[in-house]
Amino acid sequence: MKDTVALKELLATPKRIAITTHQKPDGDAMGSSLAMFHFLKKLGHTVKVVAPTDYPDFLKWLPGNSEVVVGPDDIDMAKWTFEGADIIFCLDFNALKRLQDFEHAVMDSMATKVMIDHHMEPEDFADLVFWDDKASSAAEMVYRVIEDLGELDKLDLAMAECIYTGVMTDTGSFRFTNTSPAVHRMVAHLMELGVDVNKAYDEVFCNSSPERFRFIGYCLNNCLHVLPELNTAYIKVDREVFRKFNIRSGDTEGLVNYALNMKGIYLGVLFTVQDDLVKMSFRSRGHVSASEFAGNFDGGGHFYAAGGRSKDTLENTEKRFLELLEAKKTELVAS
Ligand code: 5GP
Ligand code: MN
Numbered sequence: 001m002k003d004t005v006a007l008k009e010l011l012a013t014p015k016r017i018a019i020t021t022h023q024k025p026d027g028d029a030m031g032s033s034l035a036m037f038h039f040l041k042k043l044g045h046t047v048k049v050v051a052p053t054d055y056p057d058f059l060k061w062l063p064g065n066s067e068v069v070v071g072p073d074d075i076d077m078a079k080w081t082f083e084g085a086d087i088i089f090c091l092d093f094n095a096l097k098r099l100q101d102f103e104h105a106v107m108d109s110m111a112t113k114v115m116i117d118h119h120m121e122p123e124d125f126a127d128l129v130f131w132d133d134k135a136s137s138a139a140e141m142v143y144r145v146i147e148d149l150g151e152l153d154k155l156d157l158a159m160a161e162c163i164y165t166g167v168m169t170d171t172g173s174f175r176f177t178n179t180s181p182a183v184h185r186m187v188a189h190l191m192e193l194g195v196d197v198n199k200a201y202d203e204v205f206c207n208s209s210p211e212r213f214r215f216i217g218y219c220l221n222n223c224l225h226v227l228p229e230l231n232t233a234y235i236k237v238d239r240e241v242f243r244k245f246n247i248r249s250g251d252t253e254g255l256v257n258y259a260l261n262m263k264g265i266y267l268g269v270l271f272t273v274q275d276d277l278v279k280m281s282f283r284s285r286g287h288v289s290a291s292e293f294a295g296n297f298d299g300g301g302h303f304y305a306a307g308g309r310s311k312d313t314l315e316n317t318e319k320r321f322l323e324l325l326e327a328k329k330t331e332l333v334a335s
Helices: 002-010 027-042 075-083 096-108 138-148 157-170 181-192 197-205 210-222 239-244 255-260 290-295 314-327 329-334
Strands: 016-021 046-051 087-091 112-117 128-131 224-227 232-236 267-274 277-284 305-310
Touching: 002 128, 002 138, 016 027, 016 075, 016 096, 027 046, 027 087, 027 138, 027 157, 046 075, 075 096, 112 138, 128 138, 138 157, 138 181, 157 181, 157 197, 210 224, 210 239, 210 255, 232 255, 232 314, 239 267, 255 267, 255 277, 267 290, 267 314, 277 290, 277 314, 290 305, 305 314, 314 329
Parallel strands: 016 046, 016 087, 087 112, 112 128, 232 267
Antiparallel strands: 224 232, 267 277, 277 305
8 A cells, every 4th residue: 555655656747667577578477568558658657668588479469569679679778768767667577587688777777666566475676566476467466556546447448458468368368276256357347448358369379380289299299207106297398399390489388287287287397498598387286386396496486387497408407306306205295
């Protein structure tokens, strides 16, 4: 509440505002950022969204996308935006290292930093904090912040489409445990504003290339390891496979769920090699915490969905993961 009053005061006069999000932005990262972008522009501010890295094509239909600065494509503009900002909104992340190459540009900026996030264990870098790890998504939190500011009447179709996309992607299309009655009530409002839920689903989930499905088929045939005695399954994909199928950012979206969605499996993991790092996606159910496993690999996230990374080789990372599974066998088997 205190931070809502402070934010209202801050936004009472026109400001230069930068909005940013985590590297490799997903639907919630771009949805929440662009919803905030439209809202703040409507309040009369000068606003820019800076994405620290590029993001998948299936998010590029979102209203306002053409105005996003993609950091690596326009480094000077991205740095200048952070330097010259009065306020920086940090959406859908809570650790500055997730800004990748722009960590220091944001850290060193004199701007007032506003965090809106729902991941566990937030860092203490923001001046104003809107944080709720029970929220389905940062997009839902943007809706709540607008509501708390008493500005829900400003919501329009563009904002509603962005918020809807963030919530849809972070809740696994309203299936995950973070799908609350409040989420459905909010979505009802978004639909009343004109959101076409079939269009949003089509844009995000029905635009795959044939290579993507062949890649998924290959991974399930050749890269899936099932460890029934540990209630765990993982998919390990090396760089060659990425090359063979011409895989791009976003093409691995959802692949980890195949590992998790088998009978008796409580931990599913995807290993890929990206930008000289082994990237890991953890998904869990029951009593198993994905974020606890990710914490052992320089990462974190939510209880049931988390990410991590390793600078070691794919084989050594897998070995370390298998050792960790053995160490946590009691917990995994109890689930
Ligand atoms: P994904 O496996 O889809 O990359 O990540 C799953 C969830 O964990 C997402 O909400 C993502 O934002 C979050 N996540 C991924 N990596 C990290 C990390 O290093 N730290 C934190 N706090 N969250 C992460
Ligand atoms: Mn999110």
